[in-house]
Structure formats: structure tokens, C-alpha cells
Amino acid sequence: MSLMWSVKVVGLGVVALSLSLELLGWVFGRCRRRRTVNRVLFFPSKVACVEHLFSQNSACSCFCPLPHGEETSFSCLLRHILSASSSLDLCVFSFSNMDLSRAVLLLHSKGVTIRVLSDKHYSAITGSQIGVLRKAGVCVRCDAGSVYMHHKFAVVDGRQLITGSLNWTLTAVQSNMENIIITEEAELVQPFIKEFNQIWALNDPAQLYKSY
Amino acid sequence: MSLMWSVKVVGLGVVALSLSLELLGWVFGRCRRRRTVNRVLFFPSKVACVEHLFSQNSACSCFCPLPHGEETSFSCLLRHILSASSSLDLCVFSFSNMDLSRAVLLLHSKGVTIRVLSDKHYSAITGSQIGVLRKAGVCVRCDAGSVYMHHKFAVVDGRQLITGSLNWTLTAVQSNMENIIITEEAELVQPFIKEFNQIWALNDPAQLYKSY
Numbered sequence: 001m002s003l004m005w006s007v008k009v010v011g012l013g014v015v016a017l018s019l020s021l022e023l024l025g026w027v028f029g030r031c032r033r034r035r036t037v038n039r040v041l042f043f044p045s046k047v048a049c050v051e052h053l054f055s056q057n058s059a060c061s062c063f064c065p066l067p068h069g070e071e072t073s074f075s076c077l078l079r080h081i082l083s084a085s086s087s088l089d090l091c092v093f094s095f096s097n098m099d100l101s102r103a104v105l106l107l108h109s110k111g112v113t114i115r116v117l118s119d120k121h122y123s124a125i126t127g128s129q130i131g132v133l134r135k136a137g138v139c140v141r142c143d144a145g146s147v148y149m150h151h152k153f154a155v156v157d158g159r160q161l162i163t164g165s166l167n168w169t170l171t172a173v174q175s176n177m178e179n180i181i182i183t184e185e186a187e188l189v190q191p192f193i194k195e196f197n198q199i200w201a202l203n204d205p206a207q208l209y210k211s212y
Numbered sequence: 213m214s215l216m217w218s219v220k221v222v223g224l225g226v227v228a229l230s231l232s233l234e235l236l237g238w239v240f241g242r243c244r245r246r247r248t249v250n251r252v253l254f255f256p257s258k259v260a261c262v263e264h265l266f267s268q269n270s271a272c273s274c275f276c277p278l279p280h281g282e283e284t285s286f287s288c289l290l291r292h293i294l295s296a297s298s299s300l301d302l303c304v305f306s307f308s309n310m311d312l313s314r315a316v317l318l319l320h321s322k323g324v325t326i327r328v329l330s331d332k333h334y335s336a337i338t339g340s341q342i343g344v345l346r347k348a349g350v351c352v353r354c355d356a357g358s359v360y361m362h363h364k365f366a367v368v369d370g371r372q373l374i375t376g377s378l379n380w381t382l383t384a385v386q387s388n389m390e391n392i393i394i395t396e397e398a399e400l401v402q403p404f405i406k407e408f409n410q411i412w413a414l415n416d417p418a419q420l421y422k423s424y
Binding site: 171 | 217219220224227237254355365383384393397407
């Protein structure tokens with residue numbers, strides 16, 4: 001009788017344990033799915049004030065004539081860039097957007113490790129922010145090896161990829177039809193990290209000078 | 213005694229059922245994860261013969277001087293485009309690559325529903341394949357509303373997104389540093405399908421003529 005009771009209790013115990021594990025797995029799975037960012041932004045973006053994103057205070061004290069308090073594709077992009085807490089690797093063909101430049105400089109002043117790769121030819125055009133970043137002490141390298149270094153991607157904190165058709169220019173943001181994907185899918189992020197490190201190493205000035 | 217036996221049997225039955233469900237869920241989850249394509253291609257691509265991808269026979273009978281039987285970024289891109297069995301929605305700024313044009317024409321001849329969106333200005337430049345596709349009876353619309361229709365994406369069979377920095381040109385494929393993401397993540401694919409349908413509807417010639 002006591003043996004049968006034991007078997008029954010063990011049986012029910014295993015049922016309870018199994019169901020609990022299943023429930024835990026389900027809850028954990030849902031949380032994990034929620035945490036994996038997969039987002040698409042389309043441009044041209046509505047033009048709105050982004051001053052509050054650069055301010056320490058959440059209350060916006062800007063009196064410019066642009067609409068305030070609006071979430072746009074551009075403000076969302078800026079928010080993701082500004083979320084960097086340890087590193088920002090940026091690989092962009094054309095970079096002349098002043099707000100994006102200001103975001104990179106703000107991160108640099110906060111001690112975030114920034115590496116910027118750009119195209120040699122486009123980094124020298126009027127309005128390019130590459131020189132501004134270099135003067136501010138940001139690590140910048142320009143690729144001269146290919147016809148165009150045509151990438152337009154950023155990796156935030158080694159885990160979030162921002163990539164698409166959008167160059168970091170005002171025309172791209174406000175006038176063109178463009179897209180940006182923001183993702184944390186490791187299968188997509190890791191190859192971009194590897195690609196960045198390869199191009200970065202290839203354009204190391206110390207290595208380039210050795211070949212002369 | 214028979215009641216206790218019943219309880220015991222039911223208890224163990226529930227254990228077995230629960231564990232089986234868990235096992236099934238795990239197997240199903242693994243299969244689903246395996247089936248969800250998430251791939252990144254980088255360019256410039258190694259130049260190799262792609263003739264076998266257009267042929268009905270798997271044995272390649274091409275005698276061109278290019279390397280044969282090599283899997284390159286470009287052959288992988290072509291393979292994904294050619295995998296379309298019901299539809300291909302293509303939204304690309306610049307389209308002059310002859311192999312990609314040939315792939316679209318082959319799909320069209322097989323009865324795959326093709327819709328091509330391109331930039332008005334770039335569709336008229338020398339070497340553009342937009343006119344070739346239009347003459348072959350492929351549905352083509354050109355956007356004239358924005359400064360640039362700068363997208364470079366395709367949706368295969370309404371479930372696979374191909375997007376990145378790469379325009380469909382020979383320079384982009386063989387000379388530039390470029391990237392392509394191939395993904396079936398619904399959170400990424402669905403917004404692009406919606407965007408395509410919006411731009412397609414906006415550039416419906418019947419609607420455009422009404423405004424004159």
C-alpha cells in the first residue's frame with residue numbers, strides 16, 4: 001500500500017515538475033523573443049525636433065519652429081544610435097548629417113568607444129562630417145581599396161545591427177525613399193561585426209605605410 | 213485498490229503525454245529555427261561562371277574562361293532570386309546587371325508574377341535593364357515622387373526578403389564593398405511587403421493620369 005502511494009506521489013510529482021518546466025520554458029521563450037529587437041524604419045522621415053534626444057533632461061525646452069514630441073523614423077534611428085553604452089562601430093559611405101554627427105560626438109564625449117569607417121572619396125566632399133569627427137579625436141579610417149566602400153551600417157554595443165540603404169546624409173533622411181533594419185538576430189549581426197573588423201584591419205594606417 | 217490503480221495510471225499517462233508534447237515542441241522548434249533563413253552576403257563577389265544556374269540541367273556545359281562550380285556571393289544571390297516560384301517584387305534604385313536581368317526574365321517566362329519598381333531618373337540611364345524588362349512584358353513602375361527611390365530590396369514568394377546596400381549593377385557586384393541580408397523573419401519581411409505595395413499603388417499610371 002505504501003509502495004503504491006509512493007509510486008502515485010512520484011508520478012504526480014513528475015507531472016507537476018514537467019508542467020512547471022514547460023511553463024518556465026514558455027515564459028522564458030516569450031521574454032527572449034520580446035528582447036530580440038527586429039525593427040524596420042522607412043524614410044523620408046517626417047521632420048520634427050530631436051533636441052530632447054540630446055538633452056540630459058527628459059523635459060524638452062526647445063523653442064524651434066519644428067513639431068515637438070513626435071516619434072519619427074529619424075528620431076527612432078537617433079535613439080538607437082544614442083543607446084550605445086560601450087561601443088559604436090560605424091561603416092558608412094557618405095556621412096554629412098549634422099544630427100547624426102552630433103550623436104556620435106556626444107557618445108564619444110561620454111567615453112563610448114567609437115570606430116568610424118568611410119569611403120575615401122566621399123569623406124572629402126563638402127559637408128562631410130568625417131573631418132569633424134577626426135578633429136574631435138574619434139578613430140576614423142577611410143577605405144581606398146575598392147571602387148566604393150558602399151556599406152551603410154552601424155553596430156551598437158556589439159549586439160545591435162543598424163543597416164539598410166540609408167546614407168547618413170540630410171537628403172537620405174528627409175527626401176529619399178530609404179530603409180533601415182534594426183536587428184539583434186545573432187545570425188545577422190555577427191557577420192557584420194566580422195566584416196567591420198576585417199575592413200578596419202585592412203585600412204590600418206600602420207599597415208598601409210609599411211607597404212610603401 | 214482499482215481506484216488507486218486508475219489514479220496511478222492516469223498520473224503516469226499525464227507524465228508521458230506532457231513529456232511527449234514537450235519533446236514534440238522541442239523538435240518542432242528546432243525544425244522551425246532551421247527553416248527560418250537568416251543569411252548575410254558581402255561583396256565584391258569573386259567572379260565565377262553562373263551559367264549552370266540558368267540551365268535546366270544540373271551538369272554545366274559552359275566552356276567560358278571563368279572559374280566553374282564555385283559558390284560566390286553573387287551565385288548565392290542569383291540562386292535566391294531564381295528560387296521564386298510564385299512572385300518576385302523588386303524595388304531597386306539602379307538596375308543594369310545583365311545576369312540579374314536574365315534571372316528576372318527567366319522567372320517571367322516561367323509564369324512567376326513579377327513587379328518591378330525603380331527610380332525614374334536611374335531607369336533611363338545607359339545600360340539600365342528597366343526598358344528591357346518592360347519590353348519583355350514585365351510589369352514595371354517608376355517612382356518620380358521622391359528625390360531618389362533609393363531602396364534596393366526584393367521579396368521572393370511573399371516570404372523571403374533580400375535587402376542591403378547593393379544596387380543591381382555590375383560595379384556593385386564585382387567592385388564595391390556591399391552587403392545583402394537574406395531573411396525570412398516575419399517582423400522584417402512584412403514591413404517591406406507593405407512598403408512595396410504602398411509605393412506600387414502610389415505609382416499606378418491610371419491614378420497618376422487622373423491627376424492631370
